[in-house]
Amino acid sequence: MMMINFSSAFIFIVVGVVFVAVTLLIARLVRPAEPNVVKMSNYECGEDPIGYSWITFNIRFYIIALIFVIFDVEVVFLFPWAVVFKSIGWIAFWDVLIFIVILLFGFAYVWNMGDLDWIKDLGNLKESEDKQ
Amino acid sequence: MDAKQIYQTLSEKFTGRIKQFQENTHPASVVVESDAIVDICSFLKRETELEFTSMISLSGVDLKDQGKMLVIYHLGSIRHKHKIALKVELDRNNPHVPTVEKVWPGANWYEREAYDLYGIVFDNHSDLRRILLPDDWEGWPMRKDYVYPKRYHTWDV
Amino acid sequence: MNPYALEAAFFYLFSAMIIGSALLVVLFRNIVRSAFALFFTLFGVAGIYVLLGADFVGVTQVLIYIGGVLILIVFGVMLTHRSYSVDMFNRLGTLVMGAVSAIVTFTIIYYAVRRAPWYSVGYKPALPTTQPIGKELLTTYLLPFELVSVLLVLAMIGAAYLIRSEVTTARERSPITKTGDNDSGLTPEVSSTGVKERGK
Amino acid sequence: MLVSYLSISDYLILSGLLFSIGVFGVLTRKNAIAVLMGVELMLNAANINLVVFSRYAETGLNGQIFALFSIVIAAAEVAVALAIVIAVYKTTKTIDLDKEDTLKG
Amino acid sequence: MGVLEDRLPENILFTTVDKFLNWSKKSSLWYMLFATACCGIELMQTGASRYDLDRFGAVFRATPRQSDLMIVAGTITHKMADRVKKLYAQMPSPKYVIAMGSCANTGGPFYKDSYAVLKGVDRIIPVDVYVPGCPPKPEALIEGIMKLQERIMEKKTLVKK
Amino acid sequence: MTENSKGYFKKMLDAVKSVFTGLGVTIGYGVSPGREVTQQYPEVKREPYDRFRGKLFVDINICTGCTACARICPVDAIVLKTVRDENKKLRPVVFDIDNARCIYCGLCVEACPVDNCLYFRKEYEFSSYSKDELISHFGLGELPQPDKPAADRPSPDMPAQAGPAKDQPVQGKTDETRKEEGK
Amino acid sequence: MAVVDERFMDLNMGPQHPSTHGVLRLLIKTDGEVVSRVTPYIGYLHRALEKIAERLTYPQFTPFTDRLDYLASMNCNLAYALTVEKLLNIEIPRRAQILRVIMAELNRISSHLIAFGSLSSDMGAFTPFLFGIREREFINDLFEMVCGARLTYNYIRIGGVAQDIPDGFIDKTKEFLDYFPPKIKEYNDLLSYNAIFIKRLANIAVISPEDALDYGVTGPNLRASGIKWDLRREEPYLMYNELDFDIPVGRGEMGRVGDAWDRYMMRIYEMEQSAKIVRQCIDMFQQGDHIAKVPKVLKVPAGEVYVRAENPRGELGFYLISDGSTKPYRLKIRAPSFANLSIVPKLSGGVMIADLVAIIGSLDIILPEIDR
Amino acid sequence: MIELINNIIGNIHSSTPMIRWLVYVMVIVISSVIVLSFALLYEGFATYAERKVAGDIQARIGPNRVGPYGLLQFVADGVKLLLKEDIIPFYADKWLFIIAPYIVFTASFAAFVPLSYSDHVYVANMNVGVLYIIAVSSVVSMAILMGAWGSNNKWSLFGGMRAVAQIVSYEIPIILSLLAAIIIPSSLDMKDIILYQSGGLGIFRWIIFNNPFTLLAFFIYFTAAIAEVNRTPFDIPEAESELVAGYHTEYTGMRFAFFFMAEYGDMFIVSAIAATLFFGGWQIPFINGVAMPLWLRETLQVVVFLTKIFVLIYVMMWIRWTLPRLRVDQLMELCWKYLTPIAFFDLIGASVWVLLFNGKGVYDILSALFVH
């Protein structure tokens, strides 16, 4: 039965894609198309874009994603645990408690090191604040 | 301190560089040499009895008939609640005056505006560009002899 | 048409998706596109897992690989992307070398697979896997299970350490020294006054 | 009794194909992250094998659990590898493997 | 050109379809959030509680890519004119323009003595409806929009022109 | 980055509390919408106040052609051309008000020496598809037509007909007149 | 191959951008979310008002002052009228003075309502914005009743006001004064003391008093920095010295003195004060002329004056040089927002893009006044 | 209905496998089309409802001209978007730009699969249902990134980056709070979870009332879910006042519509999860035990389930039109420093509760107490 269920998911995906495609096809039939150079240029509040938008991006986003991935992997392991938790009982609880505590150690570390903060050099700021 | 006293303080401190005192204007104005303006302004700002903490406004004026241009600095003090206007007379054909941007950072934009509209050049200004008009605009529109353009870019004005 | 035919159909479909997009991954000149092509590969692999009755692994594949690792990769690409560094491939020689070794690898695998006497237990009915996996994890694989946590924490700490030195704020490089404060964690009791006296 | 159209070898060949593509990517790419992507392909090929065995061979769920662990390890690997790549990039402004000896060594 | 656009012969069915399409166009006029001067305030007031443009299905969008209607509300200076042109160009067809207020119509107060003001947006982009006033009352703007709706209904979409 | 744990929870509680205060305000509107605020425009029209400055109108028959209005108008929205008729009275041959340019400032109305000659109506809905339609023509034209009510008689082609007059036409303010005034 | 520093992105915010309050353009140099430098570009609404003033007669220019700061047209009318009157040296009838104060203060409320509303919509809360406009409609009605226009009033004239108030105006104003204060409480509940809102604004873009003075920041923004400076008190014009009202000053309630939240709150407090002033004025009403005798062709004696008045956004000054003719020789407009905006580059090094929006919103600038 | 057809398949069990499978595929295709039409209808209606709710809260009316009560508004919007020109910016990465809407919409649509609308009305009973939904919706972030990067527009890129950072971050508290609920029925299957919550008058055995930790878990979940679907106060990826329109700035016409629909689809999904996991899914309050015909029960169940979802959606709209938005760093702070740790401790607390009381909820315990 399981495969059936997932095949229905697959069929949903197909139907979704087909729907989008068909709609865009219909749209293609009825919509006007009058491209010109300015129209195809990128919007930037009415100005000509300066430079390139595909530039290297801020590293903070990477840190967020990094921490997320680690947590993501961890919580995925909690799903099998959650469904057998009641039947196994306290042992399962302690097992997972250790599991989580180890993780929380890491979490405390990144928190402490300021990896969770967006702006990190608050040191200077503190000084300037003290002066005032 | 009223304007008269301010004038006296100034003329004592900057003998020979203060040209004239005009009492009938409101606020009373002191005409000063253009190259002394920075010294005078920083003096006015620093001196505790004067303490002109802020520059209220800076205006350019085109005195076409006299072949002159004026730059007028309106100064005010929050603490002492007095006001004064400083005037600098410039040659209309080649208006140049040192910037007071260092004294009041707020002067930056006012000077750019005067440059934009009158073509008055503020020496040593950090960023003297047109501010209100497009960069490719021609002429100094607030001058009395400005002729309106006929066409701009691709359309009629 | 029978369930096995359906399975076969799905298999070939997913295989096509995997192989096609994997080729794109290694062939696209534009690395951002490669990264996005990897999306389809991973998705196809998830499909294969499900097809093999490993629903939990399949879903995990989507959740971790697509929703996590791939995003990490894309971010990595964006972080190191330079708009003018287009040439991503080595010289032609390497290309040929690579192709040859890939073909050799495949040939070896192919013959190994074909030759090997697979004594298959045949087609097992697919059963729900989440519960058994949970049981196994908490019993047989308890140690690895805990080690996973350690490993991940170490990876997190290590990775965070590696890039931390690179995180500077714009203020350091900013041409203008700023006077304003931006509130981040340092808020002196911002909302302690939350709902205090209204108006005047 | 119906006969499966697919046998274990079909899956294994698929994984082999994916693996060789990964090999190709690893060998030919200059960009470190692109190489990493090749590695991911290979890892996925290996995972397919694991799951296939858990399905067709008498290994119970072990294959799947191994696949899970492998996914975890892949995630950790990518996280650390990318961190290295980024750290190197930030100092040298390139992740070109030809020019970058630190990454090679 | 769309494949079907302006291609269909005129008959009852197609004219009805056309009517329906026009109805949808007129009922969903998303206007661009674009206001330069005083008229912009009245534009805001029009969108706000008292007049509630949303009743007509008109909501604002911040990007020209998703807007149908550009309400030029306010003075357009020469410095701004290029941007207006560009924004107009970046809107996808079918698109409409309402010139709101004297400034957008003719330069209004700045018609005579200003060197910096564009004397009417119709010099740079095509205008569908002119709404007079300085600023026009919100009611006047709504009336202008309704005028525009009437005009949209008269247009043809798929049927041959 | 050690957070004061008391502050941590207090902050949270205050935040939650203030959020709920805000939600309380909006749900008040949510359950009893103050819909009466909205005036459903095309059906419900609020009558503008008496002083409302809408479209300009001229009672051309009592206009003396003094051009005061045209001179005061800061944007030259009024174009006025007068000729002297047989009684030596000024007669506004052309009296165009460009509604697309007028800024509804009311200076002309105040300047007009004749009561109720130039006045604002409460009319404001006159948007149009073309700019020319926005010019209202009130001029009397060449020939006197006293039998017709002149107030809003449409005479689109009037300016063209207003040929050379016998006397020198007194024109609405032009650049030259402007210069004179301002010395 | 142009090598750019790829860590930074140059981003245009405006001229068409929802939160630049018109047509301001900010060129932002940003490193991801953090802004490293902001360069404002203005002049997209430069309408040459100063030049127009030189080409029109004194009364003719009044309507143009409406377009100066259109959110506070009355105040602009007033400042201009005061300037010309100063040169003319005429006495304004008492009734006209009271009327002027009422109008100026009502207009201050309506202007602050927009300030309040637009800041709230910049912060992502759209509802308070509409609430602000809803109350503003009430004031617009009042103004339409008095002068027939909703936005560009042209009501306060040289010598007085254009017309006396119509019947019913006083009652309606009183009605408004009763209606309004509860709404302020609503705003406070909904927005001012909302934790998110405070978090967004407190400690953001703190303007120190020194900076404020250096850059010529005036009005509520200056007062938020803790300087008690209100021209209605310091240089009383009209009959402000007879009125009893407080001048709210920034106290750093939620963070530091002079932060964005303080600036925002100044407006809320000032609305309350303005309502109070209007109430007093209504009690002080007396019969009399609404306008002094002013000659039809107005020739202003030669001279120079700089007159300033407290506008909702700060000090609006007119520097007028008259050569004795019917037209100004030079009319320089000292617009409060011009100075207020010029501090933005200084404030915005190191803030985030979202903060930039908060800064612009909390300074409550208005473009026509900056560009003139 | 689907169950019904399943029964038919059971009846034709004797027929050849081929026919059986054909029928089965047909059933799924048909049901997917039905769900699709329902989703589209709902999405259209939701946009209408959003505007109406906004209207209510903002003391205005909202759409009321287009069709009766403005009900046809979304039809008009949809058809109009169909008629809009399609622009692909010249410098965009065309493939990514084109693919993104497909994935966004499909992912949001595919998440509808495991939902259980009533006892017998469901598409598929996945035994990893909850996890499946989470996994499928996590794909959205990838698609958004594609669209944002593909647009080659700075605003889009900002929006995309923010969206991804936000969506992935908030996934953690979501999963953790869901786990706190999942350990009680010990299943990931939506139907099992709902069946577990039967009894207790159809209300008191809802998981949200099971213990204090699940109550807290619901609030964590709901907060995080609002962030997951990018709505105010967490709408920074499309913050109008900051980023113009966020990641879909460059999208026009239909392509934009898909993003838009996906957003509303996601709202439905997160509300459906909340309704299923915390509010007893289709358990009918009070009259659950009453005997009634099957069709009536099924209908009622569907209605009840949808009502629960719509109430939650209403709350989301209500919040949207009340609160200002957070800044991106505050958003991250909220997630990592508040929600995540709290969710962790909540999970631990919930599991302790389960062990202590053997999985019994407050209701069970109390009724046990009172019965004895």
Ligand code: SF4
């Ligand atoms: S038409 Fe009048 S109100 Fe409108 S922008 Fe121009 S001056 Fe302002």
Ligand code: SF4
């Ligand atoms: S209202 Fe003002 S602009 Fe209009 S015609 Fe009269 S004077 Fe001219």
Ligand code: SF4
């Ligand atoms: S001012 Fe009055 S009387 Fe004189 S021309 Fe104008 S409308 Fe006629």
